[in-house]
Amino acid sequence: MNAPQTDVDDELSARVAWSRxxxxxDGVAGELVRTLGAGxxxxxxxxxxxxxxxxxxxxxxxxxxxxxxxxxxxxxxAVGRWAGRLADLDPARDxxxxxxxxxxxxxxxxxxxPVGLDDLGPTAPMCLWVRGRLEVSTxxxxxxxxxxxxxxxxxGERVAVELAAGLAAHSTCVVxxxxxxxxAAAHRGSLAAGGxxxxxxxxxxxxxxxxxxxxxxxxxxxQGGSVLSEVPxxxxxxxxxxxxxxxxxxxxxxxxxxVEAAWRSGALSTANHAVALLRPVGAVPGPVTSMASAGxxxxxxxxxxxxxxxxxxxxxxxGRAGEDLAPERMAEAREGDDLDWVxxxxxxxxxxxxxxxxxxxxxxxxxxVGEVRGALGxxxxxGLTRRVGAGWARSVGRxxxxxS
Amino acid sequence: MNAPQTDVDDELSARVAWSRxxxxxDGVAGELVRTLGAGxxxxxxxxxxxxxxxxxxxxxxxxxxxxxxxxxxxxxxAVGRWAGRLADLDPARDxxxxxxxxxxxxxxxxxxxPVGLDDLGPTAPMCLWVRGRLEVSTxxxxxxxxxxxxxxxxxGERVAVELAAGLAAHSTCVVxxxxxxxxAAAHRGSLAAGGxxxxxxxxxxxxxxxxxxxxxxxxxxxQGGSVLSEVPxxxxxxxxxxxxxxxxxxxxxxxxxxVEAAWRSGALSTANHAVALLRPVGAVPGPVTSMASAGxxxxxxxxxxxxxxxxxxxxxxxGRAGEDLAPERMAEAREGDDLDWVxxxxxxxxxxxxxxxxxxxxxxxxxxVGEVRGALGxxxxxGLTRRVGAGWARSVGRxxxxxS
Numbered sequence: 001m002n003a004p005q006t007d008v009d010d011e012l013s014a015r016v017a018w019s020r021x022x023x024x025x026d027g028v029a030g031e032l033v034r035t036l037g038a039g040x041x042x043x044x045x046x047x048x049x050x051x052x053x054x055x056x057x058x059x060x061x062x063x064x065x066x067x068x069x070x071x072x073x074x075x076x077x078a079v080g081r082w083a084g085r086l087a088d089l090d091p092a093r094d095x096x097x098x099x100x101x102x103x104x105x106x107x108x109x110x111x112x113x114p115v116g117l118d119d120l121g122p123t124a125p126m127c128l129w130v131r132g133r134l135e136v137s138t139x140x141x142x143x144x145x146x147x148x149x150x151x152x153x154x155x156g157e158r159v160a161v162e163l164a165a166g167l168a169a170h171s172t173c174v175v176x177x178x179x180x181x182x183x184a185a186a187h188r189g190s191l192a193a194g195g196x197x198x199x200x201x202x203x204x205x206x207x208x209x210x211x212x213x214x215x216x217x218x219x220x221x222x223q224g225g226s227v228l229s230e231v232p233x234x235x236x237x238x239x240x241x242x243x244x245x246x247x248x249x250x251x252x253x254x255x256x257x258x259v260e261a262a263w264r265s266g267a268l269s270t271a272n273h274a275v276a277l278l279r280p281v282g283a284v285p286g287p288v289t290s291m292a293s294a295g296x297x298x299x300x301x302x303x304x305x306x307x308x309x310x311x312x313x314x315x316x317x318x319g320r321a322g323e324d325l326a327p328e329r330m331a332e333a334r335e336g337d338d339l340d341w342v343x344x345x346x347x348x349x350x351x352x353x354x355x356x357x358x359x360x361x362x363x364x365x366x367x368x369v370g371e372v373r374g375a376l377g378x379x380x381x382x383g384l385t386r387r388v389g390a391g392w393a394r395s396v397g398r399x400x401x402x403x404s
Numbered sequence: 405m406n407a408p409q410t411d412v413d414d415e416l417s418a419r420v421a422w423s424r425x426x427x428x429x430d431g432v433a434g435e436l437v438r439t440l441g442a443g444x445x446x447x448x449x450x451x452x453x454x455x456x457x458x459x460x461x462x463x464x465x466x467x468x469x470x471x472x473x474x475x476x477x478x479x480x481x482a483v484g485r486w487a488g489r490l491a492d493l494d495p496a497r498d499x500x501x502x503x504x505x506x507x508x509x510x511x512x513x514x515x516x517x518p519v520g521l522d523d524l525g526p527t528a529p530m531c532l533w534v535r536g537r538l539e540v541s542t543x544x545x546x547x548x549x550x551x552x553x554x555x556x557x558x559x560g561e562r563v564a565v566e567l568a569a570g571l572a573a574h575s576t577c578v579v580x581x582x583x584x585x586x587x588a589a590a591h592r593g594s595l596a597a598g599g600x601x602x603x604x605x606x607x608x609x610x611x612x613x614x615x616x617x618x619x620x621x622x623x624x625x626x627q628g629g630s631v632l633s634e635v636p637x638x639x640x641x642x643x644x645x646x647x648x649x650x651x652x653x654x655x656x657x658x659x660x661x662x663v664e665a666a667w668r669s670g671a672l673s674t675a676n677h678a679v680a681l682l683r684p685v686g687a688v689p690g691p692v693t694s695m696a697s698a699g700x701x702x703x704x705x706x707x708x709x710x711x712x713x714x715x716x717x718x719x720x721x722x723g724r725a726g727e728d729l730a731p732e733r734m735a736e737a738r739e740g741d742d743l744d745w746v747x748x749x750x751x752x753x754x755x756x757x758x759x760x761x762x763x764x765x766x767x768x769x770x771x772x773v774g775e776v777r778g779a780l781g782x783x784x785x786x787g788l789t790r791r792v793g794a795g796w797a798r799s800v801g802r803x804x805x806x807x808s
Contacts (some may be wrong), residue, residue: 023749023770080772084763155691238752285689285701287559289715297689300704301712307704307711309692345427348642359488366427368484 006264014038015107016091018126020232021045021082024244028078030122031071037127048075049083101206102221103131114140114252115270119277125230125248128305131205132226136252137228139196143173144318145253145266146184147246147276148260153292156182156260159212163259168313172318175200175244178213180226182259182267187216191223200252201229202245203237228252242292243269250274255318257282257308261295268295275304282308309314339378342367346375347384347394355391418442419511422530424636425449425486426456428648434480434526436474442530452479497671501637505610507535518544518656523681529634529652535609536630540656543600545632547577547642548642548722549657549678550648551671552586552664555695556692560664563688565593566665570715572599576722579604579657581649582617582631586663586671591620595627604656605633606641606649632656647673654678659722661686661712665699674701679708684721686712700791743782748772750779751788759795 006052006237015038022029033042048057057077058279062068068075070401098104106113106128126201130136144167148162164174164186176183176200190197193205197220205227207216217227231241232246246266250256250273258281274281283305286293299305308314314328349365358376362369376392379385386395406550419442426433436445452461462479465622466472472479491533502508510517510532516539521528534540539603550564564742578594580587582603594601602625605613609631612618621631635645650670654660655675662685665671678685687709690697703709712718716730753769762780766773780796783789792800 044715077772077775080774081766081770083772084767085770099718159692199666238749240749240752284692285697285711287691287702288563290689293689294713299715300689301717307689307701309698309701309705326491332680345642348644352701362485363488366430366489368481368487370484371481391480393486 003161003369005222008116011038012107012127013091013095014042015126016040016094016105016232017089019230020089020094020124021085023081024125024230024241025123025247026078026081027122028058028071028074029082029126030073031125033126034066034122035065045079045082046086048079051087053165054079075101084370085267093271093304094126094232094288096130097206098129101131101233103129103205103226103335104134105129106134108138110311111135112137113199116140116251116253117248120251121248123247123357124251127230129205129229129232130226131228132221133196133224134226136198136226136228139173140175140198140252141254142171142318143175143198143253144314145175145249145270146182146186146259147176147249147270148258149262149265149267149292149295150179150181150183151258151262151288151292152181152185153290154291155290156284156285158186158260159286160185160259161192163257163284163314164189164195164197168193168197170311170315172226172315173198175249177249178209178330180210184213184216186259187220191219194223196223197225198252199227200245201227201237201248202231202241203229204233204235205229206230206233207236208311209237209279216396242266247269247277250277250279255280256316257284258296258299258305259284260286260292261299263294263298265295269298271299271305281305282314282317284308288388339382342371343378346372347362347379350379350385350392350394352394355388355393356399361392411655414488415442415513416497416509416511416531417484417495418446419445419530420498420509421493423634424493424498425489426530427485427529428634428645429651430482431526432475433486433530434476434528435472436479437530438526438684439471449483449486450490452483453490454747458483458807463725472781474767480637485549498579500638501610502533502535505535505637507533507609507630508803510536510540510792515539516541520544520655520657520681521652524651524655527651528655531634533609533633533636534630534631536625537600537628538630540602540630542800543577544656545573545656545658546578546600546722547579548718549579549653549660549674550586550590550663551580551599551653551660551674551795552662553666553669553671553696553699554585554587555666555696556584556585556589556664557690557694558689559694560689560696562588563690564589564663565596566686567661567715567718568593568599569597569719572597572601574715574719575599576603576719577629579653581605581653582613584614584617588617588620589662591624595623598627600627601629603629603631604649604653605631606635606645607633607635608635608639609633610637611640646670650655650674653676654681654683657683659684659686659718661688661698661718662703662709663688663775664690664696665703666695667698672703686718686721688712688745743786744779745777747782750776751783754783754789754796754798759792759797761795765796 019262064070088303126366149385160182168190175185203209206219246269249270255272255297258267258271282295283299283397316326346365358372362372458480479740515725516542525770564586572594578601580590607613650673653674660678662671662675675685687700687703702800720730762773762776766776789796
């Protein structure tokens with residue numbers, strides 16, 4: 001507590017400092033900052049952390065700021081959690097460091113702050129640490145999160161690559177978590193198609209996690225994308241941070257698609273965050289014999305996700321009404337498609353070889369003789385029947401028999 | 405029209421005769437039989453078919469039977485369609501023939517008539533031609549239709565076999581269409597598990613279609629199942645009959661599951677009939693890279709089907725409320741599952757090797773020193789932490805790091 005304090009009067013610096021004090025998703029800090037502003041909130045936290053009578057400080061604060069009544073009971077505990085980290089804060093050094101890394105820090109007042117984060121309310125991040133393109137709001141405006149299991153199958157990776165490439169081809173940013181498996185495949189697919197992709201990490205943006213994906217993160221930056229985190233530089237990823245990071249992936253994206261996920265997978269938490277944020281959720285089906293798709297099928301069964309099978313359907317999922325509709329799939333046209341019902345039934349009844357007369361055709365097809373005469377004219381014009389002596393047969397080389 | 409007419413006074417014989425006169429799904433004949441009874445309806449049709457003034461006969465009929473007003477305009481056309489087949493009817497011979505085949509004929513008044521067929525209204529079949537077990541209503545009471553593409557993949561066939569075997573193990577009859585591909589796999593899976601299975605054919609029950617499945621149909625009969633059709637013996641399958649047959653599969657079953665179906669597949673018509681009949685519909689997902697699953701995914705996307713991945717989920721689909729619920733899937737328990745939130749966070753922050761003290765742990769985990777003390781006690785009791793000198797470390801041989 002006795003270390004010299006640098007200036008944290010401005011909102012950005014104070015939020016940078018807060019970012020080092022809290023764990024992601026700290027709603028008490030969020031309420032405090034929302035009510036007092038980040039600088040005053042930090043000053044209050046500092047005085048509380050060194051006070052011998054925190055309950056009295058809390059009472060005074062809430063009496064003056066009734067908006068904080070909801071977190072009244074949690075403020076004391078929160079101060080205890082913040083205490084150990086309130087010393088040695090140096091936001092100016094952090095900001096310099098980010099500039100050296102070729103990035104910066106966004107806060108809710110910044111141009112480029114992803115507005116989707118505001119939907120998180122008091123658990124929104126204090127700030128966003130950014131490497132690469134700083135002004136991420138534009139690319140995120142039409143972004144899709146593609147997430148899934150680290151323990152992916154070659155099927156899942158192939159689908160992730162193809163979906164991401166398809167999205168990139170439609171100028172749609174792919175957001176993922178930079179992990180092995182589906183995440184990496186999604187980033188790679190976007191890059192391969194020349195797209196912009198954004199990785200949201202659970203640890204600091206200066207440390208690639210997992211290290212094996214460091215070259216992938218570099219390529220993301222080289223190709224105009226960004227690497228983001230709410231955890232300050234140097235921060236290590238932890239279980240809780242992974243789960244909290246997932247809410248950011250859901251919040252910055254217009255829709256979230258789970259490509260492959262086991263019955264119990266972190267990707268499902270991203271999907272659940274997206275549902276809570278009223279963002280559309282898609283799930284890619286897979287073989288029911290593959291445990292790596294069980295989580296996707298679970299989402300489909302629960303009605304939490306829409307079934308998506310290609311990039312067009314993903315775009316439709318995220319699309320605005322009337323736009324981005326997946327094209328109607330064209331099925332191969334089949335003989336008889338454009339015929340009326342009576343002519344189709346007669347075509348079905350026409351023998352392939354031996355020719356038969358009107359009355360037998362009528363009995364076979366269950367049509368009246370008059371209907372047979374009319375329909376034979378239709379079929380003859382369409383080249384589907386031929387006269388053989390006094391009777392009629394199917395045109396040579398054609399067959400439509402079979403269950404349709 | 406001048407052939408000698410056998411007695412068709414009784415309802416069964418008259419319906420057997422009607423079954424030879426109409427094409428499946430003839431709603432005009434259905435209304436006529438419902439209003440007049442099958443015998444009087446047949447007599448009227450015979451007189452109309454030979455009359456020179458059908459409109460006058462129709463007017464007289466509808467004046468006497470106002471219930472037929474809905475079909476007034478279609479009666480004339482219908483008479484023309486029936487005319488060619490009204491001669492040479494011999495229901496007594498048909499009934500004898502079915503007895504020789506080891507079967508019989510069911511009509512709505514029979515014990516054993518599947519009551520689900522009544523939901524089809526006027527398009528319900530006149531009668532049901534049966535080989536094998538005649539009293540099918542009992543086995544059909546808890547039956548599931550498993551349908552799908554003839555052009556199936558080994559994946560689809562494997563899933564069909566496994567689902568059918570799982571249903572048979574729960575004394576649930578599998579209904580299908582006796583075709584190659586998914587249908588055959590469904591029948592085989594049921595038979596392999598000792599189950600009773602029912603094949604609903606688009607042609608007569610005396611002719612195996614496709615012929616390659618004749619041995620399969622024989623095994624169905626040997627094992628106590630039935631082969632059914634609304635088309636009389638000798639009847640050939642046609643496109644229209646396949647599509648109409650699909651409504652029967654949907655109607656006799658408690659639920660319909662599409663295992664594999666292309667974007668345009670007859671199996672989708674069965675699903676659509678089931679939807680129209682308010683029967684539950686399930687679809688088995690598959691790889692999005694497989695065209696053979698595109699129809700299943702279409703049903704899922706349209707919200708027409710529920711995603712089902714195993715027999716338990718299929719039983720739940722067809723189940724009564726409170727019964728047949730699929731068991732909650734057990735995920736493998738993971739270390740820390742039963743810990744409170746604070747202890748889990750501390751466990752995450754514990755170093756693997758070097759030991760650290762309370763204050764550093766508090767800073768790392770974002771917890772107060774008091775919470776750290778308490779949680780260390782919890783973790784120590786659980787064998788998850790160990791004292792090392794004045795500090796604490798994770799117990800040897802355990803690691804929980806990673807994205808969950």
